[in-house]
Every structure is written in structure tokens, then in C-alpha cells.
Amino acid sequence: MSEERRIGVYVCHCGGNISDYVDVAQVIGAVEDEPGVVVARAAMFTCSDATQQEIIDDIREQELDGMVVASCSPSLHTETFREVARRAGLNPYEYTQVNIREQCSWAHTDDREGATRKAIRLVRAGIARTRLSAPLEPVTVETVPKTLVVGGGVAGLRAAFGLAEIGLEVFLVEREAELGGQVGNLGAIYPHGNDGRALIARLTRAVGERPNITVFTRAELVEKSGSFGNYQATVRVGGEPGERIQIDVGSIVVATGFDSYEPEAGELGYGIEGVLTLPEFEQLLNQDGALTFNGKPVESIAYVYCVGSRQPGGHEYCSRYCCSTAVHDSLRVAEHSPDVRQYHLHRDMRTYGKNELLYSESRERGSLYIRFADGEPPAVEKLPDGRLRVTVRDLLTEGEELAIESDLLVLVTGMVPRQNEELTGVLKLPVGKDGFFNEIHPKLRPVETVVDGVLIAGACQGPKSASESVTSALAAVSQSAAILKKGSAELDPLVATVDPEKCSWCGTCQEACPYDAIGRLALNGKQVAAVEAAVCKGCGGCVPVCAEEAIDLQGYTDAQVRAMIDGLLQEVAR
Amino acid sequence: MTNVEETIREAGPRILVFSTDISGPGIDFAGSLHLHYSPEVDVISMPCTSGIKPAWVLHALQRGFDGVFIAADGEECAYLPDCAQRASRIAADAQALLTQNGYEPQRLKMAAICSVCAEHFIRYMHDFSATLAELGSTGSG
Numbered sequence: 001m002s003e004e005r006r007i008g009v010y011v012c013h014c015g016g017n018i019s020d021y022v023d024v025a026q027v028i029g030a031v032e033d034e035p036g037v038v039v040a041r042a043a044m045f046t047c048s049d050a051t052q053q054e055i056i057d058d059i060r061e062q063e064l065d066g067m068v069v070a071s072c073s074p075s076l077h078t079e080t081f082r083e084v085a086r087r088a089g090l091n092p093y094e095y096t097q098v099n100i101r102e103q104c105s106w107a108h109t110d111d112r113e114g115a116t117r118k119a120i121r122l123v124r125a126g127i128a129r130t131r132l133s134a135p136l137e138p139v140t141v142e143t144v145p146k147t148l149v150v151g152g153g154v155a156g157l158r159a160a161f162g163l164a165e166i167g168l169e170v171f172l173v174e175r176e177a178e179l180g181g182q183v184g185n186l187g188a189i190y191p192h193g194n195d196g197r198a199l200i201a202r203l204t205r206a207v208g209e210r211p212n213i214t215v216f217t218r219a220e221l222v223e224k225s226g227s228f229g230n231y232q233a234t235v236r237v238g239g240e241p242g243e244r245i246q247i248d249v250g251s252i253v254v255a256t257g258f259d260s261y262e263p264e265a266g267e268l269g270y271g272i273e274g275v276l277t278l279p280e281f282e283q284l285l286n287q288d289g290a291l292t293f294n295g296k297p298v299e300s301i302a303y304v305y306c307v308g309s310r311q312p313g314g315h316e317y318c319s320r321y322c323c324s325t326a327v328h329d330s331l332r333v334a335e336h337s338p339d340v341r342q343y344h345l346h347r348d349m350r351t352y353g354k355n356e357l358l359y360s361e362s363r364e365r366g367s368l369y370i371r372f373a374d375g376e377p378p379a380v381e382k383l384p385d386g387r388l389r390v391t392v393r394d395l396l397t398e399g400e401e402l403a404i405e406s407d408l409l410v411l412v413t414g415m416v417p418r419q420n421e422e423l424t425g426v427l428k429l430p431v432g433k434d435g436f437f438n439e440i441h442p443k444l445r446p447v448e449t450v451v452d453g454v455l456i457a458g459a460c461q462g463p464k465s466a467s468e469s470v471t472s473a474l475a476a477v478s479q480s481a482a483i484l485k486k487g488s489a490e491l492d493p494l495v496a497t498v499d500p501e502k503c504s505w506c507g508t509c510q511e512a513c514p515y516d517a518i519g520r521l522a523l524n525g526k527q528v529a530a531v532e533a534a535v536c537k538g539c540g541g542c543v544p545v546c547a548e549e550a551i552d553l554q555g556y557t558d559a560q561v562r563a564m565i566d567g568l569l570q571e572v573a574r
Numbered sequence: 575m576t577n578v579e580e581t582i583r584e585a586g587p588r589i590l591v592f593s594t595d596i597s598g599p600g601i602d603f604a605g606s607l608h609l610h611y612s613p614e615v616d617v618i619s620m621p622c623t624s625g626i627k628p629a630w631v632l633h634a635l636q637r638g639f640d641g642v643f644i645a646a647d648g649e650e651c652a653y654l655p656d657c658a659q660r661a662s663r664i665a666a667d668a669q670a671l672l673t674q675n676g677y678e679p680q681r682l683k684m685a686a687i688c689s690v691c692a693e694h695f696i697r698y699m700h701d702f703s704a705t706l707a708e709l710g711s712t713g714s715g
């Protein structure tokens with residue numbers, strides 16, 4: 001059979017992500033003469049449009065009937081290359097993705113020879129699998145046109161409204177008594193100075209007016225069962241024990257936000273009167289008229305940036321919003337109290353994109369920006385007259401020590417992941433090293449998680465501004481629409497199949513299937529098992545229980561797995 | 575032994591890992607973090623632990639792997655609520671099969687690897703490599 005196959009093999013450099021650690025030319029050389037291989041090529045980026053087109057041309061010109069791409073994890077590009085196959089008229093299930101990045105080059109950056117040998121083995125196994133592949137057609141499942149949104153901050157509210165607008169039924173679950181999240185507590189916010197509370201009030205009203213949105217406050221998601229396209233969610237309303245409500249939904253959008261970094265006692269003077277975190281300062285700014293603190297007018301303010309962000313060994317990431325918020329705050333101060341002196345002590349200013357204009361404006365209005373070195377944070381002490389003295393070495397004047405006296409010191413605090421163990425457990429959400437929820441791929445699948453139909457949006461995924469949170473919320477809306485609007489979704493046809501020749505009906509496989517996907521059929525005068533493809537989840541749980549070895553899982557057949565094992569060991573085979 | 579074989583033996587025991595929809599991302603994550611383990615570890619991915627045939631474990635050893643590691647779903651399996659029990663049965667059956675065929679049952683190891691259990695995976699690979707090195711090669715053919 002293998003001689004009859006016409007397989008194309010494509011090995012990716014992935015820029016240098018693979019080729020820096022794996023000798024790609026050697027891999028090609030080792031596999032190009034494998035039985036069934038008619039084309040073997042390397043590419044700088046196999047996923048690039050140009051290479052996709054080359055593959056399509058190969059498939060057509062060389063009449064390929066199988067394809068192997070050795071690049072990144074199948075979770076990233078399986079669909080990309082299935083689509084390439086489809087466009088070229090090749091059945092997408094005749095294609096095998098071989099993972100030589102996450103499971104090879106990146107895991108063996110210390111051993112080029114070992115990594116190269118391994119890549120060769122993995123590609124051979126992929127070719128062996130493809131030699132035995134068969135053309136398959138997708139299975140269609142019905143999806144429930146309803147979505148559960150967890151978290152009613154700006155991201156969750158905007159997602160709920162967007163989902164309702166496209167005609168999906170929405171359930172919005174908020175843990176607190178009030179909707180709105182962090183933005184609901186803010187006054188004027190950057191970039192345009194709109195009032196956060198007013199923004200939330202407007203969104204909440206819009207959500208309330210939608211008949212197809214049901215809002216539960218003081219509520220949490222406590223259980224989830226079912227499968228892709230049709231999840232059964234249990235929501236507990238009104239605290240423990242509360243009332244439990246069952247809802248069927250097709251997708252779940254998680255928008256549970258972040259917490260603000262809480263400085264340690266004594267960290268940069270935290271605990272001294274007049275030393276405030278950014279959220280505390282925001283509350284102070286919400287007062288009317290000229291700025292006062294404890295009844296006294298404020299004449300000078302110092303800010304220290306990157307508190308709880310970009311800290312080696314602690315929260316190492318940049319929290320994104322804080323530079324722009326503090327700069328914007330200084331403009332709000334300048335507006336109401338133009339005589340207040342403002343000193344910004346920073347390691348770097350990251351008012352990225354259009355917010356750079358806020359930074360320029362703040363400087364024009366008299367704010368002073370002083371840069372200190374990474375390892376040399378300012379020192380803070382309280383003066384006898386109740387004011388604060390902040391001492392800092394100014395990098396630009398070659399370390400000259402400056403002592404700044406101020407009425408207030410604002411610690412420009414960053415974002416930290418919210419403690420949400422129960423939800424993480426219920427949804428099996430992947431949590432990254434930084435403690436925020438992980439998407440499948442930051443560029444290609446930025447709001448999907450490894451759990452099908454469970455999407456993430458807003459700052460629960462990592463630090464985001466309000467507008468970035470809304471952008472990702474809308475991405476989750478369109479992703480939900482893609483899954484749910486058609487009323488059905490196409491599923492991999494990688495399901496169980498029964499060989500009626502071998503089957504002598506004993507019923508063991510039927511008992512092993514909790515989804516009732518296996519029935520009994522009379523065929524050619526005998527009773528045999530038959531799998532209902534749309535119900536089968538493709539787990540393969542029925543495969544090892546069959547004493548007659550009559551069941552195979554498509555894509556993972558007995559013959560394919562054995563051939564892959566043999567392919568992996570070819571170099572020592574005798 | 576041929577040169578190829580010598581190189582391989584020096585490189586350490588050869589391990590076949592069966593991964594799943596849950597543990598595969600965990601193993602990917604280890605790579606994304608550039609955590610190192612032996613390049614003699616090869617992964618074949620399956621959707622779920624419950625679909626692994628004991629006969630494949632024997633086949634792998636007979637063909638030249640020194641050990642097989644099942645990176646199981648544990649309690650996290652999205653398909654089967656009793657996946658952990660099924661997996662234990664499969665592992666027990668496979669070990670019985672190994673014993674019948676003259677292989678040490680310790681050449682099969684199973685542990686749950688979650689979708690972000692990168693460090694766990696690395697630790698298991700180090701420990702399993704050490705166990706297999708002590709057992710010596712299957713010297714198969």
C-alpha cells in the first residue's frame with residue numbers, strides 16, 4: 001500500500017524557533033526517500049501565505065494524496081493546514097501535523113544533535129501515520145444558541161450586550177451585588193476623560209433593556225458538565241447555600257478581571273499617611289473642586305511607577321494601564337489645581353500608542369519626570385510637619401540625589417491575577433505562570449482556551465486597559481457567534497468505527513460508552529456493534545475493551561499507532 | 575552494535591510517551607518554557623488515556639523503546655468521568671502483558687499531567703530516565 005501513496009513533507013524553520021536548534025536540512029535528507037514521500041521541502045515559515053500556496057501547487061501538480069507538516073504544536077496550525085489541503089482538493093484528514101517545536105526544538109535547546117535525531121524520528125512517525133490515513137468527512141453537532149458570561153465588569157457587560165445583539169440568549173453571572181467591576185469605581189478615565197461610572201451606567205442600562213439577557217448578581221458558576229456546543233452550567237445565586245439554577249449553554253465567556261497590587265507594609269512608605277495606591281488616589285480625585293487631602297489643600301504630589309509590576313522574582317510583567325492612568329491623573333490635577341507641583345519617578349514610561357500624547361501634554365503642563373535605576377527605588381520618609389520626603393537618584397544627571405518634598409505620594413500600582421480557584425477548578429481553565437488565564441495562542445487564537453467553547457476576555461487574561469478589555473470581549477463575541485450562530489458545528493470525524501467482520505457482538509463496547517454512541521445492528525445475518533458518528537466524542541474509550549480488536553479510532557487506528565512506533569524506531573530497526 | 579545504536583545508548587534510555595488532549599498541552603507548555611528533558615523522549619498523542627491499548631505498550635518495548643510513560647488525564651478528562659479508573663485498568667493490563675513477555679513491569683509508568691503541569695512532566699521524565707537506566711536497555715531486536 002505504502003508504495004502507492006504520494007506524500008508531501010514540509011519541515012518548518014519557524015524563523016529560527018526550530019532551525020536554531022534542529023538541523024532542518026538533515027531532517028529533510030533523512031526522510032525524503034521514505035516510502036511514499038514524493039516531495040520533501042523546508043520552509044522559513046510553512047504557515048506563510050507564500051508557502052501555503054507552494055504546498056497547494058505541489059498537491060495539485062504532484063497529485064499528492066497525503067501531507068505532513070512538521071512545525072509547531074497541532075493546537076496552533078492543524079486547522080490552517082487542513083484548510084490548505086481543502087483548498088488544493090486534498091481531503092484534510094490525509095494530513096498529519098508533527099510537533100517539532102514545543103515538543104522538540106524548544107525542549108532541547110541544549111542539544112542540537114539530539115534534537116535533530118528526534119525531529120527525524122517524529123517526522124518519520126508522521127509519515128508512517130499518513131501512509132495509513134483515510135479520507136474522512138466531518139460530523140455535524142447541534143449547538144445551543146446561548147452563552148454564559150462570567151463576570152460583569154466592562155468586558156463581561158460589553159460581551160453580554162454584543163452576544164445579545166447578534167441574537168444569542170445570554171446569562172450574565174456577577175459575583176458582587178453590583179455590576180461594573182473596576183471601571184464602575186472610576187471617574188474620568190484615559191484616553192478621553194470619560195467618566196468610568198457613567199460608562200458602566202450606560203452599559204448596564206443597555207444590558208438591562210435587552211430581553212434576551214438575564215443578569216444574576218451575587219452569583220457564581222459552581223458546576224459545569226456536558227460537552228462542546230451543549231454545556232450544562234449550574235449557577236449559585238445569593239451566596240452559600242443560595243439557590244441553584246441550571247442553564248444549558250453553547251459557550252462560556254470568562255471575564256473575571258484582575259485585582260490591584262496591594263503593597264507590603266513599609267514598601268515605598270506604604271502605611272504612612274499620604275502614601276496612596278493608584279486606586280486610592282483615583283477615589284481622591286473624584287472629589288469636586290481643588291484637590292485636598294484630610295481637609296488640607298494639596299500643593300505637591302510625587303508618583304512612583306511600576307509598583308508591583310516589572311519586579312524580578314515577583315510580578316515580572318508590565319501592567320500596561322498604570323503609566324497612562326497616572327499621567328492622565330496628573331492632567332486631571334493640572335486641570336483643577338494648576339499650581340500643584342507634580343514629580344513622576346519612573347524606571348521607564350510606557351504610555352504606548354496614542355497615550356504618548358497624554359505624556360507630552362503632562363510635561364507641557366509642568367509635570368517633572370525623573371528616571372531612576374532599576375535596582376534603586378526611591379526612599380520615603382515622613383517629615384515632622386506631616387509632609388513626605390522622597391529621595392531618589394536621578395539617572396539623567398548621573399545619579400545626583402534629589403530630595404522631593406510632597407503632600408502626597410502615589411504608588412502607581414499594577415494589576416495582579418484575581419484569586420479564583422473555584423472557577424478555575426470548575427472550568428478547568430489553564431492558568432499561566434503569571435497567574436492569569438492562558439489563551440491557546442496570543443496571535444492566532446487569542447480568546448480561546450484549550451477547553452472547547454470556553455473563551456476568555458478582558459483583564460482576567462493579563463493586564464489590559466478598558467478599551468483593550470472591550471476589544472477582547474468583542475473577539476469572544478464573534479468567536480461564540482462562529483460556534484453557535486449556525487445552530488450546528490462541524491466536529492472532527494475522528495470517531496470510533498467497528499469492523500463488522502471482526503465484531504461478534506458482546507456488548508462490552510456499548511457498556512463502555514457513557515454517551516450511548518454505540519448501538520446494535522443486524523448485518524449479513526449476524527449482530528454487530530455500530531457507532532453513531534455524531535454522538536461519538538472520539539475518546540477511544542471503547543477501543544481497548546474490545547476483545548476481538550474490532551474497534552478503531554479514526555486517525556489513531558491500531559495500524560497507525562503501531563506504524564508510528566515503528567517509524568520512531570526505524571534507526572535501530574533491523 | 576552499530577554506531578547509530580551506540581550514540582543512542584549513550585544518549586540515555588528511549589522513552590515513548592502517550593499524551594492526551596489534557597497532557598499534550600502540558601508537554602507543549604514545558605517546551606514553551608524551554609524546560610529541558612532527554613531528547614530520547616518521543617510523544618505520540620491520543621485524545622484520551624482510556625483509548626490506549628495495552629498491546630501498544632508491549633509493541634513499543636519489543637521494537638526497542640526502553641520504557642513507556644502514559645501522561646494521563648487524571649481527573650481532568652473531558653470525555654469520561656471514570657477515565658482515571660479506566661486508565662488504571664489499562665496500565666495494570668499492560669504491565670501484566672509486559673511481565674508475561676519477560677519485561678519488568680516498571681518499564682511502564684503512568685501519571686496524570688495537567689494542561690499546565692510543565693514542571694511535573696520534566697520531573698517525571700528525569701526520574702523515569704533514571705529508573706530505566708538502572709533497569710538497563712531492553713536490548714531488543
Ligand SMILES: Cc1cc2nc3c(=O)[nH]c(=O)nc-3n(C[C@H](O)[C@H](O)[C@H](O)COP(=O)(O)OP(=O)(O)OC[C@H]3O[C@@H](n4cnc5c(N)ncnc54)[C@H](O)[C@@H]3O)c2cc1C
Nearest residue numbers: 151153154155175181182189190256257258458459465466
Ligand atoms: C485605579 C485604576 C485606574 C484605571 N484607569 C483606567 C483608565 O483610565 N483607562 C483604562 O482604559 N483603563 C483603566 N483601568 C483599567 C480597567 O479598570 C480595566 O481595564 C478593566 O477594569 C478590565 O475590565 P474587566 O471586565 O476585564 O475586569 P474587572 O473590571 O475586574 O471586572 C471583572 C468582574 O468580574 C467579577 N468576577 C470576578 N470573579 C468572578 C466569579 N468567579 N464569578 C462571577 N463574577 C466574578 C468581578 O466582581 C468584576 O465585577 C484602571 C484600573 C485601575 C485599577
